[in-house]
Amino acid sequence: FSPIDLPVQTTLPKFTSEIAQATADQINQSLGLAYTLKTRAEEIELTTDQLWVWVEVVKQPEAFLVRLRPADLQQYLQTLKESMDQPVVNASLTIKQDRVTEFVPDQLGVTLDIAPAAELIQRNLLTEQHQIDLPARYVEPRTTLGETNDLGIKELVARGESNFSSSPKNRRHNIKVGASKFNHVLVKPDEKFSFNRLLGIVDASTGYLPELVIKGDATTPEFGGGLCQVSTTVFRAALHGGYPIVARQNHSYRVSYYEPAGTDATVYQPYPDFQFKNDTPYYILIRTYVDGDNLFFDFYSSSTGIKVEIEGPRIYNITEPPSPVYIETSTLPAGVQKKIDTAHRGADTIVYRHIFDDTGKEIRKDIFKSHYIPWPAKYLVGVVAAPKVETNLGNVPPEATSQESNPTSPPNNPT
Numbered sequence: 256f257s258p259i260d261l262p263v264q265t266t267l268p269k270f271t272s273e274i275a276q277a278t279a280d281q282i283n284q285s286l287g288l289a290y291t292l293k294t295r296a297e298e299i300e301l302t303t304d305q306l307w308v309w310v311e312v313v314k315q316p317e318a319f320l321v322r323l324r325p326a327d328l329q330q331y332l333q334t335l336k337e338s339m340d341q342p343v344v345n346a347s348l349t350i351k352q353d354r355v356t357e358f359v360p361d362q363l364g365v366t367l368d369i370a371p372a373a374e375l376i377q378r379n380l381l382t383e384q385h386q387i388d389l390p391a392r393y394v395e396p397r398t399t400l401g402e403t404n405d406l407g408i409k410e411l412v413a414r415g416e417s418n419f420s421s422s423p424k425n426r427r428h429n430i431k432v433g434a435s436k437f438n439h440v441l442v443k444p445d446e447k448f449s450f451n452r453l454l455g456i457v458d459a460s461t462g463y464l465p466e467l468v469i470k471g472d473a474t475t476p477e478f479g480g481g482l483c484q485v486s487t488t489v490f491r492a493a494l495h496g497g498y499p500i501v502a503r504q505n506h507s508y509r510v511s512y513y514e515p516a517g518t519d520a521t522v523y524q525p526y527p528d529f530q531f532k533n534d535t536p537y538y539i540l541i542r543t544y545v546d547g548d549n550l551f552f553d554f555y556s557s558s559t560g561i562k563v564e565i566e567g568p569r570i571y572n573i574t575e576p577p578s579p580v581y582i583e584t585s586t587l588p589a590g591v592q593k594k595i596d597t598a599h600r601g602a603d604t605i606v607y608r609h610i611f612d613d614t615g616k617e618i619r620k621d622i623f624k625s626h627y628i629p630w631p632a633k634y635l636v637g638v639v640a641a642p643k644v645e646t647n648l649g650n651v652p653p654e655a656t657s658q659e660s661n662p663t664s665p666p667n668n669p670t
Contacts, residue, residue, distance in 0.1 A: 282321055282381070286310060290376070291386045295393060296365050297339055301376075305331070321381055328373050336367040343394040348403040348540075355439035355540060360411070360555065364394030400555065406441075407537025407557040415492030415552040419484050419512050422548075425464040426481035432462045433485040434543040434550060442539040447501055448493075450486050450522050450529040457482065457524055483521050484550060486529045487513050489541075490520035492552040493531040494623075497563045497610050501530035503623070508599045508630035517568035517604030517625045535559050560613035567606040568625075574601035579632040587637030594634050601629035 290301040309327040313320040343364030349357040371390040379387055401409035419430055433454065442448050457463055457479035466480025483506065490503060503520045504527040506513065513519035520529045533539050537557040544551050576598035587593055608621040 282310065282312075288385050290379075292335070292376075293386065293388050294339060294365055294367065294391045296341065296363050299335060299339070322377055323380065325373070328376065329369065332367070332369045332372055336369060339365060339367050339389075339391075341365050343396050345396045345398040346400040346403050347398070348400065348408065350404070350406075350441070353441065355441060358439055358540065358542065360542075361396040361399045363396065366392040368392065401557075407535075408540045408555050409557045410555065411553055412539075412556045412558055413492045413496030413498075413554040415488045415490065415495065417484055417488045417491065417513065417550050418548055419481070419550060420548040422481065422484075422512070423466065425466040425476075426484075428464050429466055429479055429481040430484045430550060431545055433479070433482045434488075434545065434552075437485070437489065437541050437552070438543040440541045442533045442541065444533055444536050444538065447530055447532050448489075450489065450520075451524055451526075452528075454482070454522070454524070483510075483519070484512055485543075486520045486522040487518070488550045489552045490529055490531075491518055492541075492554050494518070494565065494606075494608060495563055496554050497559075497561050497608075498531045499534055500621070500623070501532055502528050503530075505625035505627065507628055509602065509627045510599075515568050516570060516602060516627065517606045517623060519625075561618070562611040562613075562615075564609040564611070565606065566609065568604040569606075570602050570604050572601070572603040574629045576600055576629045577631045579634060581634050581636045583638045584635045585638065587635055589637050589639050591637040592634045594632065596630070596633035598632040599627070599630040602627050 286303055286306045289303055290306070292299045292301055306323070309323040309331075311322060311324050313322065341362060341364065344359065344362035346361035347357055347359040348355070368390040375387060375390065379385075399409075419427065422430070436454055440453060455461065459478060463478040465476030465478055490500070493500060505517070505519050506521045509516050510519070521527060522529055535556065537559075540555040542551075542553040542555065544553075579598070581592075582595075604625045604627070606623040606625075608619075608623070609617055610619040610621075612618050
């Protein structure tokens with residue numbers, strides 16, 4: 256038999272290992288960075304962890320399609336819409352005899368458009384465009400805050416925030432009462448803000464409840480326990496606003512309510528006080544409010560064009576707490592122990608504040624130093640016929656801290 260030559264048609268594969276590897280490399284590169292989703296009112300970060308959970312590769316006739324699972328993206332954007340959408344609000348500000356009697360800041364109306372937002376995110380998924388302006392409909396307020404006054408109160412210029420999770424009931428009450436003393440306070444140009452002066456008397460007559468504090472080795476409830484949450488929060492607002500800090504002391508030991516370390520401010524009538532100066536030609540209007548377990552101080556004024564950057568805290572000289580302290584009391588059954596304070600390690604901290612002008616030039620560098628002593632765990636121990644414990648459980652006298660301009664190098668061996 257003679258050999259027969261059969262016709263052969265060669266077809267190259269549409270999907271090769273090289274194509275698959277190139278697609279995988281592109282996915283790894285693009286999803287290695289988070290995406291920033293923006294409206295005119297807010298920014299949200301879409302993290303790499305979220306993206307990796309949602310990503311899928313779909314085989315199509317001519318190529319691989321890389322996308323986020325539509326159902327997951329749709330659900331995410333629906334949740335995002337619920338948090339981003341906000342009604343338009345017209346500003347209102349009424350001041351009578353140097354007191355604010357009504358204050359409502361203006362608010363841009365925002366409505367997120369889900370379908371075009373999903374399409375835009377999918378289209379930019381494997382590109383270098385990681386900042387995405389979300390499609391939204393906007394409604395401008397008819398009256399802006401700047402149009403309501405001639406004091407320079409135009410916009411939000413600084414915010415302080417702190418968290419008081421796990422606070423007992425009385426402490427929460429005192430925080431809200433204390434914060435209310437500063438709501439709608441006006442700080443004039445060149446005026447020095449004094450926390451203690453505005454706070455006034457702290458006792459039952461001004462609405463405070465007793466809450467445990469510590470003084471020496473004794474324990475007792477004291478009216479106004481928790482007010483340092485308020486002073487810490489206003490300190491953070493002034494810090495981020497770039498205002499000169501005139502007086503500030505940290506607590507003697509680190510307290511979880513005031514972390515990160517080095518950003519707290521302790522107060523007690525009549526001393527220590529927290530003070531800052533309004534060194535701008537504009538009034539500051541302070542707004543305070545509680546949202547869940549978070550306390551906020553918002554400063555409304557006019558921007559002077561500065562930019563503030565906070566560096567730190569740098570924590571060093573960490574020391575272990577001393578042995579526990581046991582305090583005898585007849586308020587507990589004999590032999591019963593009750594923990595009244597947690598052990599804290601000692602440390603030193605430094606926080607830098609860099610202030611830049613509108614050209615980007617650094618015009619001031621402040622340093623805030625804090626020293627925290629190591630603190631032992633403390634227990635009440637029930638005994639028969641024990642001496643009565645003095646009901647005087649206040650703040651430990653705080654260690655002084657300082658703000659310096661153009662500081663020298665920090666101590667050696669920071670950790």
